[in-house]
Amino acid sequence: MSWRAPNLPLSAFGCIIALAACDRCGFQADPGIKIVVPSMPTTLDWSRSDPNSWANYPVALATMRGLTTVGPANEIRPGLAASWDRQCCPGGREVYTFHLRPEVRWSDGATALTAQDFVLGWRRAVQGRERGDMLDLLGAERVLRLLDEGAPAAAVQSAVNSLGVEAVDPRTLRVTLASPKNYFLSRIANVYLFFPAPSAVLAGRSEEEIREYFDRPRGGHPMSLGPFRVEDWDRAGERVRLVRNAHSAFSPRPEAGETPAEVLTLLKSEVGSALYDRERVDFIFVDSPADLEANRRVDLHRQELLSTYFLAFNNERPPLDRVELRRALASSIDRAALLDRLLPSARPATALLPPGLLGAGPPRPLARLSPHAAKEIVERHGGADRPLRLVYRAGESFIPEVAIAERIKAQFAAIGVRVELDPRYDFFAEIARIAADGHPAPDMYLRRLGADYAHPKTFFTLFERGGNHHTGWERIDSGRAVEGFEALMREGDALPDVAQAAPLYARAESILLDEAAVIAPLYHPDRYYRARPRLVGLGVDAFNFLSLGEMRIKKTADVSGPKGRR
Amino acid sequence: MPRTVGRIGRQLAVVPIAALGSYLLIAALPLGAEEDSKRQLPPELVASYRRDLGIGEPLGFLKPWQKLFRGERLGTSAQGVTGEELLRKISGSVGVGCVAMVLALTWALAFAALRSQRRGSGAWAMGKLIPAIAFGTPVFIPALLLAPYVAEAGHWLPELAAALVISASPGIFLGALLTDAVRAELSRDYVRTALGKGLAPGAVFRRHVVPNVLPALLDSIGPVATALLAGSFAAERVFGLPYFGQLYVVAVLQKQVAIVVVATTCFAALLAAVGLCVELVRLLVDPRARAAGQP
Numbered sequence A: 001m002s003w004r005a006p007n008l009p010l011s012a013f014g015c016i017i018a019l020a021a022c023d024r025c026g027f028q029a030d031p032g033i034k035i036v037v038p039s040m041p042t043t044l045d046w047s048r049s050d051p052n053s054w055a056n057y058p059v060a061l062a063t064m065r066g067l068t069t070v071g072p073a074n075e076i077r078p079g080l081a082a083s084w085d086r087q088c089c090p091g092g093r094e095v096y097t098f099h100l101r102p103e104v105r106w107s108d109g110a111t112a113l114t115a116q117d118f119v120l121g122w123r124r125a126v127q128g129r130e131r132g133d134m135l136d137l138l139g140a141e142r143v144l145r146l147l148d149e150g151a152p153a154a155a156v157q158s159a160v161n162s163l164g165v166e167a168v169d170p171r172t173l174r175v176t177l178a179s180p181k182n183y184f185l186s187r188i189a190n191v192y193l194f195f196p197a198p199s200a201v202l203a204g205r206s207e208e209e210i211r212e213y214f215d216r217p218r219g220g221h222p223m224s225l226g227p228f229r230v231e232d233w234d235r236a237g238e239r240v241r242l243v244r245n246a247h248s249a250f251s252p253r254p255e256a257g258e259t260p261a262e263v264l265t266l267l268k269s270e271v272g273s274a275l276y277d278r279e280r281v282d283f284i285f286v287d288s289p290a291d292l293e294a295n296r297r298v299d300l301h302r303q304e305l306l307s308t309y310f311l312a313f314n315n316e317r318p319p320l321d322r323v324e325l326r327r328a329l330a331s332s333i334d335r336a337a338l339l340d341r342l343l344p345s346a347r348p349a350t351a352l353l354p355p356g357l358l359g360a361g362p363p364r365p366l367a368r369l370s371p372h373a374a375k376e377i378v379e380r381h382g383g384a385d386r387p388l389r390l391v392y393r394a395g396e397s398f399i400p401e402v403a404i405a406e407r408i409k410a411q412f413a414a415i416g417v418r419v420e421l422d423p424r425y426d427f428f429a430e431i432a433r434i435a436a437d438g439h440p441a442p443d444m445y446l447r448r449l450g451a452d453y454a455h456p457k458t459f460f461t462l463f464e465r466g467g468n469h470h471t472g473w474e475r476i477d478s479g480r481a482v483e484g485f486e487a488l489m490r491e492g493d494a495l496p497d498v499a500q501a502a503p504l505y506a507r508a509e510s511i512l513l514d515e516a517a518v519i520a521p522l523y524h525p526d527r528y529y530r531a532r533p534r535l536v537g538l539g540v541d542a543f544n545f546l547s548l549g550e551m552r553i554k555k556t557a558d559v560s561g562p563k564g565r566r
Numbered sequence B: 001m002p003r004t005v006g007r008i009g010r011q012l013a014v015v016p017i018a019a020l021g022s023y024l025l026i027a028a029l030p031l032g033a034e035e036d037s038k039r040q041l042p043p044e045l046v047a048s049y050r051r052d053l054g055i056g057e058p059l060g061f062l063k064p065w066q067k068l069f070r071g072e073r074l075g076t077s078a079q080g081v082t083g084e085e086l087l088r089k090i091s092g093s094v095g096v097g098c099v100a101m102v103l104a105l106t107w108a109l110a111f112a113a114l115r116s117q118r119r120g121s122g123a124w125a126m127g128k129l130i131p132a133i134a135f136g137t138p139v140f141i142p143a144l145l146l147a148p149y150v151a152e153a154g155h156w157l158p159e160l161a162a163a164l165v166i167s168a169s170p171g172i173f174l175g176a177l178l179t180d181a182v183r184a185e186l187s188r189d190y191v192r193t194a195l196g197k198g199l200a201p202g203a204v205f206r207r208h209v210v211p212n213v214l215p216a217l218l219d220s221i222g223p224v225a226t227a228l229l230a231g232s233f234a235a236e237r238v239f240g241l242p243y244f245g246q247l248y249v250v251a252v253l254q255k256q257v258a259i260v261v262v263a264t265t266c267f268a269a270l271l272a273a274v275g276l277c278v279e280l281v282r283l284l285v286d287p288r289a290r291a292a293g294q295p
Helices: A008-021 A053-063 A115-125 A140-149 A153-161 A184-190 A207-215 A272-277 A289-294 A323-332 A335-339 A371-380 A401-414 A427-432 A457-463 A473-494 A498-515 B002-027 B043-053 B060-069 B083-115 B122-136 B140-150 B157-186 B189-196 B201-229 B233-239 B244-253 B257-285 B287-291
Strands: A033-036 A068-070 A076-078 A081-088 A094-100 A165-169 A172-177 A228-234 A239-244 A258-260 A263-267 A283-286 A300-304 A307-313 A388-393 A419-424 A444-450 A519-524 A526-531 A552-554
Touching (some): A033 A272, A053 A228, A053 A263, A068 A184, A076 A081, A076 A184, A094 A184, A115 A172, A272 B140, A307 A323, A323 A498, A323 A519, A335 A401, A388 A401, A388 A427, A401 A419, A427 A444, A457 A498, A473 A498, B002 B060, B043 B257, B083 B122, B083 B201, B083 B233, B083 B244, B083 B257, B140 B233, B157 B201, B157 B233, B189 B201, B201 B257, B201 B287, B233 B244, B244 B257, B257 B287
Parallel strands (some): A033 A283, A388 A419, A388 A444
Antiparallel strands (some): A068 A076, A094 A172, A165 A172, A228 A239, A258 A552, A300 A526, A307 A519
8 A cells, every 4th residue: 555645735624624613722712701901810819918909809809799898879788798786986996796698608509608707818818918908907906016026926826816806606797996997898898808718618728728729729619709700710821710600699680681601711911902803802991092092982981980190299308398389289280181182081180089989078179270370389489499300100001191291291381390200110119219318209299099998098098197108298297287187087987987977088188188288189080991782790890990790691692702702 | 873872861961950050040049048138028939939949958959840740839829830730831832832843844945945046036035035024023023913813713723823923933044044055065066976977956956965954954953943842922922822931931020939940941851852853853864873983
């Protein structure tokens, strides 16, 4: 029998047919909905956080729930807790007793949620990298102090065991705060450090084994309570696959003609926009102004964020140590001109607290200073003596930072203030740097502050003593300004609800913006994204987190997921 | 034959040298000492560094391998890999690299054919232009151009596109070498003699020129094949493929030092494996290699 060379064109045709017939071959054959995200999680262990925690939120919020949840108007609603009692204030403390929902099960369908799950999760969180977020709990301060001092493990463990969180019985959780904090219910809805961990599964495991349990998904773990659970996390491939949690008490309720989403893949892509146009992915963020201009289509959505973009002044170094000059600069900015034609729409800001946030006051009037009057003040207070360095973040952002910085430069030039722009990739290190004269390094910086939870406190925390505002305002006027600000905050936080505290928060805001003129709010940013019309409930929430929990698929359309795949 | 064995031995010696060298380099990083720089690192990273590298332990350099063979994870829980995952990633890159190698050889032959055209013709001009384009274009540029059409499309298309993109430049390089080697051989006396004896030009090329050109080509194929098989970070990233090229770079960026040691050794092993294959092919095609060392 002699060997015959194969017919090459026929072989090539055969190969093409074989590949075409291979429906789910190759690495990227993930079925279901594909969502392009700007960043991958750094950990799936929600009881442990890290400084890049924002990247972990999409997965954490899709897979877990807190004791409370946030409603559409940012109001607090029951979550894992069906109800709660508040007791104020035995010994100056605040005690919450949460009654857990009896029907809630972990994603294995058998393990019930218990109060011990919160005790375990919170005790781990208070030893994590962002343990400062747990500081409101009674005893947390001691744990943090011991950890910072490098105390022996036994001493730390003893302090952890006396933390103000205890399981009264399997369905009742008692939480003791060191002092009354009316924002606590808002925080536990959003901040994932307060989510429970499955104690029945994790009991007896070492810390290393617990991390392994969370960060290496397989065989149904880590168990979840939310509408999805993580099935696979490919770190090098930068994708996370979520599958529906059939046992979730929080599954979205599909209406007629809708089905729940079974599989979701979160992925990073260098060509996300092009893939969306070719129907290979189902959701992308649209961030650059050029893309926004090009993408005024039916599937372009806008979400107003609880967020404020502001200009911060260095309150210590001349000439900006003069409050009159800071006030003049803040009130001379033409916010509308600053944002003109940069974005499809923009909400100029006159307040730190964004509209729509519970506890935010009515819009603050801003009497804009005429350029002539501003120039006079600038000259009187030495504002034109030297150029001022304005630092802003370089790199990708959904804020048009370069354009805003350049426009501020132009507007300040018109009143005689010279500005040198300094875009920085090491933005946070630069604004935290103390210069040789002992003052914060930049004269001014631009920054976005977003809400972590639905309460004014989330915006004010930054400006408290020890906060990362880097303006030096805690030292001006011998610290009296910041003392007054913090006293108002304390008083407001101690009131039972945010509505009662709103006038106090408004006064605190006024100290920050008017009396001390520490910052000048510029606008309240929005987030833009494109999503397939057939995907209902998929979007971005007011906290700038991808919102997957309510997602359903309209049956009328092809439910196969992106084009070309079943 | 002893010469071939010697060459193969040298290739294989690269593996332990790379394993030990990378281990000692990583172990010498200030990360291991009680210094301020370490306090900046997350505690789980420092713990994984101590645990995985077995610093200070006898035969500590075997620790990463011990863990891998036991099926344990190397690195932190959030970023580490197991032996099984590592194998999957290497096989992905090797798969893409094998296709790229076939494509590179195809481009090499096509380019050689183009360069052998008559001086002054359009094809000849193209032969001059193509190397400039191929060597002057970073891999990520064609990858970004191609990615919108193939990424997330399934059917192995991203893998094939990655192979296509990474094969272009090595293909042209091999083609240029091939052309120069062929030209050099064609100008030798034995070719003129063979033609003078009445042998057909095709037969001269097949019987005399090709056997003399192949050894020169084999010397270049080794490094090219290793580079292709080890995966390209740029191509894998743009096409969204999670294979060895990405793993290696991500491990470095995430300071997963034990993975870096293992990945470096895997790279060396790949180099040795390719060298072994090249030597075997050389034995098959080059009579001088077979004859060398024989009395």
